[in-house]
Amino acid sequence: MPTKNLAGKKVAILATCGFEQIELTEPRKALQEAGATTEIVSLKSGKIQGFHHDKPADQIDVDVTVQQANAGDYDALVLPGGVANPDTLRIDPDAVQFVRAFVESGKPIAAICHGPWTLIEANAVRGRTMTSWPSLKTDLRNAGANWVDREVVTDNGIVTSRKPDDLPAFNRKMIEEIAEGRHHRGNRGTTQQEPISAR
Numbered sequence: 001m002p003t004k005n006l007a008g009k010k011v012a013i014l015a016t017c018g019f020e021q022i023e024l025t026e027p028r029k030a031l032q033e034a035g036a037t038t039e040i041v042s043l044k045s046g047k048i049q050g051f052h053h054d055k056p057a058d059q060i061d062v063d064v065t066v067q068q069a070n071a072g073d074y075d076a077l078v079l080p081g082g083v084a085n086p087d088t089l090r091i092d093p094d095a096v097q098f099v100r101a102f103v104e105s106g107k108p109i110a111a112i113c114h115g116p117w118t119l120i121e122a123n124a125v126r127g128r129t130m131t132s133w134p135s136l137k138t139d140l141r142n143a144g145a146n147w148v149d150r151e152v153v154t155d156n157g158i159v160t161s162r163k164p165d166d167l168p169a170f171n172r173k174m175i176e177e178i179a180e181g182r183h184h185r186g187n188r189g190t191t192q193q194e195p196i197s198a199r
Contacts, residue, residue, distance in 0.1 A: 112161045120139060152172075
């Protein structure tokens with residue numbers, strides 16, 4: 001992985017209580033090692049509770065609330081998984097609007113495991129090839145995505161992976177896409193698809 005190739009980039013990590021800890025901490029570490037600045041954006045200030053599967057893990061400090069955050073201040077967005085985390089985010093109008101702003105601007109988005117649930121609410125999946133935790137397969141297909149079972153998939157700046165085991169590939173592709181910058185996505189989530197990467 002190239003060193004410091006994200007210098008000057010600022011990345012929002014949107015999460016709330018119930019996030020899968022490693023799916024937040026490992027991408028954040030990779031981004032920071034590549035030179036990016038990261039901020040944890042959440043529904044409320046203070047700390048959010050991480051989980052290791054179904055067991056409580058660490059609490060993470062929130063940098064800014066989603067009500068205060070401006071998507072225009074960031075170069076990319078990361079959506080960790082965990083079941084409760086995206087399920088809570090996708091019913092919060094401010095969180096959904098925050099995600100939608102990244103979709104509409106064409107900025108890179110990286111979502112792992114259950115993270116794509118929030119992308120469905122933000123109208124970001126129709127016409128895209130994506131992956132996720134297997135239980136989201138029907139939800140994504142019903143929302144118009146082409147779901148595939150691969151460790152990492154990239155479609156026009158949106159990177160998705162299935163599970164924590166995919167993190168090395170997810171992090172590599174996430175950094176590559178953020179280094180490339182904005183992607184033109186057309187209207188209402190339709191795109192010309194880029195080649196799918198399974199590396």
